[in-house]
Amino acid sequence: MERVPILKIGDILLVSIQVDMSDETAVALQEDLAERIVATGCHGVIIDITALDIVDSFVGRMLSTIASISRVLDAETVVVGMRPAVAITLVELGLSLNGIRTALNVERGMELIAIDRADDDHHEEWDDGPVAGATASP
Amino acid sequence: MTNGVDLGRPQAQTVGSDEDVVRVRQLVRTVAVAVRLSLVDQTKVVTAASELARNTLVYGGGGTVEVTAIDNGRRPGIKIVFVDSGPGIADLDLALTDGYTTGGGLGLGLSGARRLVDEFDIQTASGQGTRITITKWSR
Numbered sequence: 001m002e003r004v005p006i007l008k009i010g011d012i013l014l015v016s017i018q019v020d021m022s023d024e025t026a027v028a029l030q031e032d033l034a035e036r037i038v039a040t041g042c043h044g045v046i047i048d049i050t051a052l053d054i055v056d057s058f059v060g061r062m063l064s065t066i067a068s069i070s071r072v073l074d075a076e077t078v079v080v081g082m083r084p085a086v087a088i089t090l091v092e093l094g095l096s097l098n099g100i101r102t103a104l105n106v107e108r109g110m111e112l113i114a115i116d117r118a119d120d121d122h123h124e125e126w127d128d129g130p131v132a133g134a135t136a137s138p
Numbered sequence: 139m140t141n142g143v144d145l146g147r148p149q150a151q152t153v154g155s156d157e158d159v160v161r162v163r164q165l166v167r168t169v170a171v172a173v174r175l176s177l178v179d180q181t182k183v184v185t186a187a188s189e190l191a192r193n194t195l196v197y198g199g200g201g202t203v204e205v206t207a208i209d210n211g212r213r214p215g216i217k218i219v220f221v222d223s224g225p226g227i228a229d230l231d232l233a234l235t236d237g238y239t240t241g242g243g244l245g246l247g248l249s250g251a252r253r254l255v256d257e258f259d260i261q262t263a264s265g266q267g268t269r270i271t272i273t274k275w276s277r
Binding site for chain 2: 055
Protein backbone atom coordinates (compact mmCIF):
# COMPACT_ATOMS: atom_id res chain seq x y z
CA MET A 1 0.00 0.00 0.00
CA GLU A 2 1.23 3.48 -0.84
CA ARG A 3 1.47 6.04 1.96
CA VAL A 4 0.98 9.76 1.53
CA PRO A 5 3.92 11.73 2.99
CA ILE A 6 3.29 14.40 5.63
CA LEU A 7 5.71 17.36 5.74
CA LYS A 8 6.18 19.68 8.70
CA ILE A 9 6.72 23.34 7.80
CA GLY A 10 6.97 25.51 10.89
CA ASP A 11 3.70 25.16 12.80
CA ILE A 12 1.92 23.51 9.87
CA LEU A 13 1.65 19.98 8.54
CA LEU A 14 1.49 19.88 4.77
CA VAL A 15 -0.02 16.91 2.96
CA SER A 16 0.24 16.97 -0.80
CA ILE A 17 -1.70 14.07 -2.26
CA GLN A 18 0.12 13.06 -5.44
CA VAL A 19 -1.28 9.58 -6.05
CA ASP A 20 -4.65 8.15 -6.99
CA MET A 21 -5.35 6.89 -3.47
CA SER A 22 -6.89 3.52 -2.75
CA ASP A 23 -9.42 3.59 0.09
CA GLU A 24 -6.85 1.87 2.29
CA THR A 25 -4.29 4.62 1.63
CA ALA A 26 -6.90 7.26 2.48
CA VAL A 27 -7.69 5.63 5.82
CA ALA A 28 -3.97 5.29 6.61
CA LEU A 29 -3.50 9.01 5.92
CA GLN A 30 -6.21 9.83 8.46
CA GLU A 31 -4.42 7.84 11.15
CA ASP A 32 -0.90 9.05 10.23
CA LEU A 33 -2.05 12.65 10.33
CA ALA A 34 -3.68 12.32 13.76
CA GLU A 35 -0.46 10.87 15.13
CA ARG A 36 1.68 13.58 13.56
CA ILE A 37 -0.53 16.37 14.93
CA VAL A 38 -0.07 15.04 18.45
CA ALA A 39 3.65 14.26 17.99
CA THR A 40 4.50 17.70 16.56
CA GLY A 41 1.95 19.90 18.35
CA CYS A 42 1.22 21.62 15.04
CA HIS A 43 -1.84 23.86 14.93
CA GLY A 44 -2.52 23.76 11.23
CA VAL A 45 -2.99 21.10 8.56
CA ILE A 46 -3.00 21.89 4.86
CA ILE A 47 -4.17 19.22 2.46
CA ASP A 48 -3.19 20.00 -1.10
CA ILE A 49 -5.42 18.20 -3.60
CA THR A 50 -4.12 19.97 -6.73
CA ALA A 51 -3.04 16.63 -8.20
CA LEU A 52 -6.34 14.85 -7.51
CA ASP A 53 -8.46 14.55 -10.62
CA ILE A 54 -11.45 13.27 -8.72
CA VAL A 55 -12.81 13.45 -5.17
CA ASP A 56 -15.48 10.82 -4.66
CA SER A 57 -17.67 10.32 -1.60
CA PHE A 58 -15.01 8.21 0.13
CA VAL A 59 -12.24 10.77 -0.21
CA GLY A 60 -14.74 13.54 0.60
CA ARG A 61 -15.67 11.77 3.81
CA MET A 62 -11.96 11.27 4.61
CA LEU A 63 -11.37 15.02 4.25
CA SER A 64 -14.29 15.78 6.59
CA THR A 65 -13.04 13.22 9.10
CA ILE A 66 -9.51 14.64 9.04
CA ALA A 67 -10.93 18.13 9.66
CA SER A 68 -12.93 16.85 12.64
CA ILE A 69 -10.05 14.85 14.10
CA SER A 70 -7.62 17.76 13.84
CA ARG A 71 -10.14 20.15 15.39
CA VAL A 72 -10.39 17.86 18.40
CA LEU A 73 -6.57 17.89 18.53
CA ASP A 74 -6.48 21.72 18.41
CA ALA A 75 -5.44 22.05 14.78
CA GLU A 76 -7.24 23.72 11.89
CA THR A 77 -7.48 21.94 8.53
CA VAL A 78 -7.60 23.75 5.21
CA VAL A 79 -8.07 21.90 1.93
CA VAL A 80 -6.38 23.70 -0.95
CA GLY A 81 -6.02 23.38 -4.71
CA MET A 82 -9.34 21.85 -5.67
CA ARG A 83 -9.75 21.76 -9.44
CA PRO A 84 -12.84 23.46 -10.89
CA ALA A 85 -14.10 20.21 -12.48
CA VAL A 86 -13.73 18.46 -9.12
CA ALA A 87 -15.74 21.19 -7.36
CA ILE A 88 -18.53 20.97 -9.97
CA THR A 89 -18.64 17.17 -9.67
CA LEU A 90 -18.63 17.21 -5.86
CA VAL A 91 -21.63 19.50 -5.72
CA GLU A 92 -23.56 17.41 -8.25
CA LEU A 93 -22.65 14.25 -6.37
CA GLY A 94 -24.32 15.83 -3.34
CA LEU A 95 -21.23 16.18 -1.19
CA SER A 96 -21.07 19.48 0.65
CA LEU A 97 -17.80 18.89 2.55
CA ASN A 98 -19.36 20.17 5.76
CA GLY A 99 -16.93 21.62 8.26
CA ILE A 100 -14.09 21.80 5.74
CA ARG A 101 -12.31 25.09 5.15
CA THR A 102 -10.90 25.63 1.70
CA ALA A 103 -8.45 28.01 0.06
CA LEU A 104 -7.31 28.34 -3.54
CA ASN A 105 -3.66 27.45 -2.93
CA VAL A 106 -1.14 26.53 -0.24
CA GLU A 107 -0.08 30.14 0.32
CA ARG A 108 -3.64 31.30 1.01
CA GLY A 109 -4.21 28.25 3.17
CA MET A 110 -1.23 29.22 5.33
CA GLU A 111 -2.54 32.79 5.61
CA LEU A 112 -5.92 31.47 6.69
CA ILE A 113 -4.36 29.36 9.43
CA ALA A 114 -2.17 32.24 10.60
CA ILE A 115 -5.18 34.59 10.84
CA ASP A 116 -7.07 31.92 12.69
CA ARG A 117 -4.36 31.43 15.27
CA ALA A 118 -4.06 35.19 15.79
CA ASP A 119 -7.84 35.40 16.33
CA ASP A 120 -7.74 32.50 18.79
CA ASP A 121 -4.97 34.12 20.84
CA HIS A 122 -6.96 37.34 20.90
CA HIS A 123 -10.12 35.57 22.06
CA GLU A 124 -8.26 33.68 24.75
CA GLU A 125 -6.94 36.94 26.23
CA TRP A 126 -10.37 38.51 25.96
CA ASP A 127 -12.08 35.47 27.51
CA ASP A 128 -9.87 35.73 30.59
CA GLY A 129 -11.42 39.10 31.48
CA PRO A 130 -15.02 38.07 32.24
CA VAL A 131 -13.88 34.83 33.92
CA ALA A 132 -11.55 36.75 36.25
CA GLY A 133 -14.36 39.24 36.93
CA ALA A 134 -16.85 36.47 37.67
CA THR A 135 -14.63 34.92 40.32
CA ALA A 136 -14.30 38.29 42.01
CA SER A 137 -18.06 38.90 42.26
CA PRO A 138 -20.11 37.08 44.95
CA MET B 139 -9.37 5.81 -31.50
CA THR B 140 -6.41 6.83 -29.40
CA ASN B 141 -4.66 5.10 -26.51
CA GLY B 142 -5.48 1.62 -27.79
CA VAL B 143 -9.19 2.21 -27.27
CA ASP B 144 -11.30 0.55 -29.98
CA LEU B 145 -14.87 1.58 -30.60
CA GLY B 146 -17.31 -1.08 -29.43
CA ARG B 147 -14.66 -3.33 -27.87
CA PRO B 148 -15.24 -3.69 -24.12
CA GLN B 149 -12.26 -3.64 -21.77
CA ALA B 150 -12.81 -5.61 -18.60
CA GLN B 151 -11.43 -5.09 -15.12
CA THR B 152 -12.14 -7.43 -12.24
CA VAL B 153 -12.98 -5.76 -8.95
CA GLY B 154 -11.69 -7.70 -5.98
CA SER B 155 -9.69 -5.17 -3.99
CA ASP B 156 -9.18 -1.47 -3.22
CA GLU B 157 -6.45 -1.30 -5.85
CA ASP B 158 -8.87 -2.62 -8.48
CA VAL B 159 -11.17 0.35 -7.80
CA VAL B 160 -8.18 2.59 -8.61
CA ARG B 161 -7.61 0.58 -11.83
CA VAL B 162 -11.27 1.03 -12.81
CA ARG B 163 -10.89 4.80 -12.39
CA GLN B 164 -7.77 4.78 -14.58
CA LEU B 165 -9.42 2.65 -17.29
CA VAL B 166 -12.53 4.86 -17.34
CA ARG B 167 -10.35 7.96 -17.56
CA THR B 168 -8.44 6.55 -20.57
CA VAL B 169 -11.62 5.72 -22.48
CA ALA B 170 -13.32 9.01 -21.50
CA VAL B 171 -10.35 10.91 -22.94
CA ALA B 172 -10.38 8.77 -26.11
CA VAL B 173 -14.06 9.57 -26.80
CA ARG B 174 -13.31 13.26 -26.23
CA LEU B 175 -15.43 13.95 -23.20
CA SER B 176 -14.89 17.45 -21.78
CA LEU B 177 -12.75 17.71 -18.65
CA VAL B 178 -15.83 18.23 -16.46
CA ASP B 179 -17.61 15.24 -18.04
CA GLN B 180 -14.49 13.08 -17.66
CA THR B 181 -14.38 14.03 -14.00
CA LYS B 182 -18.08 13.25 -13.55
CA VAL B 183 -17.95 9.82 -15.20
CA VAL B 184 -14.73 8.80 -13.41
CA THR B 185 -16.28 9.86 -10.09
CA ALA B 186 -19.49 7.92 -10.85
CA ALA B 187 -17.42 4.86 -11.82
CA SER B 188 -15.43 5.13 -8.59
CA GLU B 189 -18.63 5.12 -6.51
CA LEU B 190 -20.15 2.19 -8.40
CA ALA B 191 -16.93 0.12 -8.47
CA ARG B 192 -16.66 0.57 -4.70
CA ASN B 193 -20.28 -0.62 -4.36
CA THR B 194 -19.41 -3.67 -6.49
CA LEU B 195 -16.57 -4.41 -4.08
CA VAL B 196 -18.16 -3.55 -0.73
CA TYR B 197 -21.78 -4.60 -1.26
CA GLY B 198 -21.47 -7.04 -4.15
CA GLY B 199 -18.46 -8.85 -2.72
CA GLY B 200 -16.51 -8.09 -5.89
CA GLY B 201 -17.33 -8.50 -9.56
CA THR B 202 -16.35 -7.09 -12.92
CA VAL B 203 -16.48 -3.76 -14.70
CA GLU B 204 -16.61 -3.43 -18.49
CA VAL B 205 -15.77 -0.16 -20.18
CA THR B 206 -16.66 0.45 -23.83
CA ALA B 207 -16.18 3.38 -26.20
CA ILE B 208 -19.45 3.76 -28.12
CA ASP B 209 -20.94 5.94 -30.84
CA ASN B 210 -24.65 6.46 -31.53
CA GLY B 211 -24.07 7.93 -34.99
CA ARG B 212 -24.31 11.50 -33.73
CA ARG B 213 -21.76 11.54 -30.96
CA PRO B 214 -19.29 9.29 -29.16
CA GLY B 215 -19.67 8.25 -25.58
CA ILE B 216 -18.59 5.82 -22.89
CA LYS B 217 -20.59 2.91 -21.54
CA ILE B 218 -19.65 1.19 -18.29
CA VAL B 219 -21.25 -1.98 -16.91
CA PHE B 220 -20.79 -3.05 -13.28
CA VAL B 221 -21.71 -6.66 -12.51
CA ASP B 222 -21.63 -8.52 -9.23
CA SER B 223 -23.29 -11.69 -7.99
CA GLY B 224 -23.74 -10.42 -4.46
CA PRO B 225 -26.93 -10.23 -2.40
CA GLY B 226 -28.62 -7.74 -4.75
CA ILE B 227 -30.72 -4.79 -3.66
CA ALA B 228 -34.06 -5.59 -2.02
CA ASP B 229 -35.55 -2.08 -2.07
CA LEU B 230 -34.22 -0.18 -5.06
CA ASP B 231 -36.17 3.05 -4.42
CA LEU B 232 -34.74 3.21 -0.92
CA ALA B 233 -31.21 2.42 -2.15
CA LEU B 234 -31.44 5.31 -4.63
CA THR B 235 -32.40 7.78 -1.90
CA ASP B 236 -29.73 10.34 -0.94
CA GLY B 237 -28.25 9.52 2.43
CA TYR B 238 -29.54 5.95 2.65
CA THR B 239 -26.81 3.44 3.45
CA THR B 240 -26.46 -0.03 4.87
CA GLY B 241 -22.69 0.11 4.83
CA GLY B 242 -21.80 3.04 7.06
CA GLY B 243 -20.93 5.35 4.15
CA LEU B 244 -22.53 8.63 3.22
CA GLY B 245 -25.28 7.01 1.16
CA LEU B 246 -24.40 9.09 -1.88
CA GLY B 247 -22.77 6.43 -4.05
CA LEU B 248 -25.74 5.14 -6.02
CA SER B 249 -27.88 8.29 -6.01
CA GLY B 250 -24.91 10.57 -6.65
CA ALA B 251 -23.53 8.40 -9.47
CA ARG B 252 -26.92 8.50 -11.18
CA ARG B 253 -26.87 12.31 -11.19
CA LEU B 254 -23.39 12.41 -12.74
CA VAL B 255 -24.19 10.41 -15.90
CA ASP B 256 -26.59 10.71 -18.85
CA GLU B 257 -28.09 7.23 -18.68
CA PHE B 258 -28.37 4.95 -15.68
CA ASP B 259 -29.88 1.47 -15.71
CA ILE B 260 -29.95 -0.93 -12.80
CA GLN B 261 -31.07 -4.54 -12.74
CA THR B 262 -31.15 -6.21 -9.38
CA ALA B 263 -33.21 -8.42 -7.16
CA SER B 264 -32.70 -9.81 -3.69
CA GLY B 265 -30.27 -12.72 -3.93
CA GLN B 266 -29.63 -12.25 -7.66
CA GLY B 267 -26.74 -9.82 -7.85
CA THR B 268 -26.67 -6.38 -9.36
CA ARG B 269 -25.96 -5.11 -12.87
CA ILE B 270 -25.62 -1.38 -13.40
CA THR B 271 -25.07 0.24 -16.80
CA ILE B 272 -24.13 3.89 -17.11
CA THR B 273 -23.53 6.01 -20.21
CA LYS B 274 -22.03 9.44 -20.68
CA TRP B 275 -22.14 11.13 -24.11
CA SER B 276 -19.70 13.61 -25.49
CA ARG B 277 -21.31 17.04 -25.92
